[in-house]
Amino acid sequence: MTQGITVSRRGLMAMAGTSLAAASFPQSLFAQSGRNILIIAAGQDIPSFDPHTSSGYSASFLLRNTYDPLVRVAGIPPEPVPALADSWTVSEDGLEYVFTLNPAARFHSGAPVTAEDVVYSFNRALTLARGNAWMIRGIVTPEGMVAEGAGTVRFTLGVPYAAFLQVLPWIFIVEKAAVEANLGNDQGEAWLMNNIAGSGPFRVARSQAGTLFHLERTPEAWQAGGGNLDGVIWQIVRETASQRLMLQRGEVHMAVDLTSEDMDALEAAPGVVRVIEPEYRTFSIKMNTAHGPLADINLRKAISYATNYQAIIEAAGYADLMTGPLPDGILGHDPALEVYRTDLDKAREHLAQSAHPEGGITLRMVHVSGLEQQRRWALIMLDSLKALNINLEIVPMNWPDMVAACKSPETFPDLFPVYQTANYGDPDNIAYAAYHSSRNGAWQNAVYANPEVDALIEAARAEIDSEARVALYRRFQEMVVADAPDIFGVLERRKLGMRDVVQGYRFSPVASNAVEAWGLSLG
Numbered sequence: 001m002t003q004g005i006t007v008s009r010r011g012l013m014a015m016a017g018t019s020l021a022a023a024s025f026p027q028s029l030f031a032q033s034g035r036n037i038l039i040i041a042a043g044q045d046i047p048s049f050d051p052h053t054s055s056g057y058s059a060s061f062l063l064r065n066t067y068d069p070l071v072r073v074a075g076i077p078p079e080p081v082p083a084l085a086d087s088w089t090v091s092e093d094g095l096e097y098v099f100t101l102n103p104a105a106r107f108h109s110g111a112p113v114t115a116e117d118v119v120y121s122f123n124r125a126l127t128l129a130r131g132n133a134w135m136i137r138g139i140v141t142p143e144g145m146v147a148e149g150a151g152t153v154r155f156t157l158g159v160p161y162a163a164f165l166q167v168l169p170w171i172f173i174v175e176k177a178a179v180e181a182n183l184g185n186d187q188g189e190a191w192l193m194n195n196i197a198g199s200g201p202f203r204v205a206r207s208q209a210g211t212l213f214h215l216e217r218t219p220e221a222w223q224a225g226g227g228n229l230d231g232v233i234w235q236i237v238r239e240t241a242s243q244r245l246m247l248q249r250g251e252v253h254m255a256v257d258l259t260s261e262d263m264d265a266l267e268a269a270p271g272v273v274r275v276i277e278p279e280y281r282t283f284s285i286k287m288n289t290a291h292g293p294l295a296d297i298n299l300r301k302a303i304s305y306a307t308n309y310q311a312i313i314e315a316a317g318y319a320d321l322m323t324g325p326l327p328d329g330i331l332g333h334d335p336a337l338e339v340y341r342t343d344l345d346k347a348r349e350h351l352a353q354s355a356h357p358e359g360g361i362t363l364r365m366v367h368v369s370g371l372e373q374q375r376r377w378a379l380i381m382l383d384s385l386k387a388l389n390i391n392l393e394i395v396p397m398n399w400p401d402m403v404a405a406c407k408s409p410e411t412f413p414d415l416f417p418v419y420q421t422a423n424y425g426d427p428d429n430i431a432y433a434a435y436h437s438s439r440n441g442a443w444q445n446a447v448y449a450n451p452e453v454d455a456l457i458e459a460a461r462a463e464i465d466s467e468a469r470v471a472l473y474r475r476f477q478e479m480v481v482a483d484a485p486d487i488f489g490v491l492e493r494r495k496l497g498m499r500d501v502v503q504g505y506r507f508s509p510v511a512s513n514a515v516e517a518w519g520l521s522l523g
Helices: 007-015 018-023 057-065 114-128 166-170 176-182 240-248 260-265 297-306 308-314 344-352 372-388 399-405 427-437 451-462 468-484
Strands: 037-042 073-076 080-083 085-090 098-099 145-147 150-158 202-208 212-217 230-236 272-277 281-287 320-323 362-368 391-396 415-421 486-492 494-498
Touching: 037 057, 037 240, 037 451, 057 202, 057 212, 057 230, 073 166, 080 085, 080 166, 080 427, 114 145, 114 176, 145 202, 150 202, 166 281, 202 230, 240 260, 240 372, 240 494, 260 308, 281 372, 281 427, 297 344, 297 372, 308 320, 308 486, 344 372, 362 372, 362 399, 362 415, 372 415, 391 399, 415 427, 427 451, 451 468
Parallel strands: 037 230, 362 391
Antiparallel strands: 073 080, 085 098, 098 150, 145 150, 202 212, 212 230, 272 494, 281 415, 281 486, 320 486
């Protein structure tokens, strides 16, 4: 028997964000007889529906549920499992991959998913060169993809790449005919910003930025193994404390932005299940290395030494301090790496060598509005910088506005906090996304660029010998720490909360806050 979800008037107002939004909120979505609607409280808007330009956990939630890739990953550690491709072969040299598509796969239009759609999607991703395209740039080439009939795709990689199957879940397949019919002069970007051309088990029923994104089950979903959900609502709840209270009151089924304090408060909450699991999830504060005061490496090093790391770890709760740019335990991580820790003598020494030896400047730090953990870290930085006679302006912003600020060095703030969860369990994920200059303009790495670091990253991702890769990543870590582009913060354990009526949930350390809903049920 399905247990309905209770929505109080206070809860509805909190979920809608404002009284006006609440007045227009379709309360029937929560109270339809016989309908199983999973409600997820999250603090981040979905900036775009385009599968080849969007990234971040909110966009990943939407794309994972409305589109399909060739393969997905599941389990601990994450292993490739069939999606659009029900089988594949790999050559001994690791250069050739042949995928056989599932003949049952259908787009929302009813048209079959073909090899031509796959090749078109990869070419579109490479052409736009945004979103998750960095995962395959230099690996997949247009001339290396061949559609062999309707149901087979052959990839001949430009260079060997051990993590190829691990990245494929993030290259989503669009229906070529639908995109071409709405191509415009921008590769269909304007149309795909608010429309779906996918084959996923859900489609968008309603979207209201700042309030909710409602996905409904497609009438004839072709995927096997689905639960009983009729729909999913990604409900925007900015304050993490509000997410917790709504979960406790039974007004949402899941909350994905909870703090350590929230998890402690939920320990004995009736009807609530806590998920606290390790994953390759880094938190760092990126500095504007290309424009403004922090283009000065000595000032960056001064700030790195002045930071109160003990306060950062205490504020984090379920976490450990980072040792450099790569997460602990991942291939190539150097646990003996010499990194910055609080040392005010060294901080003042580097400040004296900077362009602002007496301090006396004001820096600007942004954080996600309503995300209490980031606000606390910003306050720690405010206090830490006082020792250098540096002021800090703290500005809360909505996530889409923060993403927009990353587009140029001139709009990027001095200090920018970033959570980065590995989308695949390989050091290439963090290294390339967060430190390769081709990512400049994106939120993972808005401005940092070093040609020597680029060369190391490129060599390491193309190297299939494990020992040689480890050596390259060790050198990479040393060079990044020497450049001090980030304040290396903490490795957080993933913290999720859910009602005990949610069935079929299986944790995987790959983007676990971008919930895949197809296998879930409400009982």
